[in-house]
Amino acid sequence: MAGILVTTTENIPGQDYEIIGEVFGLTTQSKNIVRNVGAGLKNLVGGEIKDYTKMMVEARDVAIERLRANAVEQGADAVVMMRFDSGSIGTDMQSVAAYGTAVKFK
Template sequence: MIVVTTENVHGRQVREVKGQVFGVVVRSRGIGGNLMAGLRSIVGGEIHEYTQMLEEARRHALDRLVKNATAMGANAVVMMRFDSAEIGQTMSEIVAYGTAVVLDPPAI
């Protein structure tokens, strides 16, 4: 599955637009992560527990996006973006979204 943040894929033509597609993940930081993050926030610097959680959540959201696009019959997603939001004080939502399309085969 080709996933790009651009409107086009170089050398390929969009044959069919399947529609919007997304993958959503909601993660709770958990008490252990919150405790360590709270301690790190006192001294400053990167909070590795949150960074790791968000990187993993983005990967899962992208995997779900690809799964949903495949189910729609697409072979690519164009204009892919990530969005995130906080839910309460302990959860983060990560959304990967874009447009599912069918690309023509590459020219030989």
């Protein structure tokens, strides 16, 4: 699936394509209780909470891979106008959505 081009731009230079439709990649991630306690302690002194940053990077990567898989299922060659959306669920879960438009090269 790494062969599926994913771009945030509307146009792919030098490519003519037809639009297939919307594609999505969704994931919800959480950290275990021990890491949550560590994050709470870090919150007292300030600074980056590296475990949560790592969790968000992992969530982003999973969302993109699922977006690519959704595009492959629809017979796409690429995804244009890819965007992310994220949000919290409770105090220790993050949801990430990657979405865009699947296209087929002519």
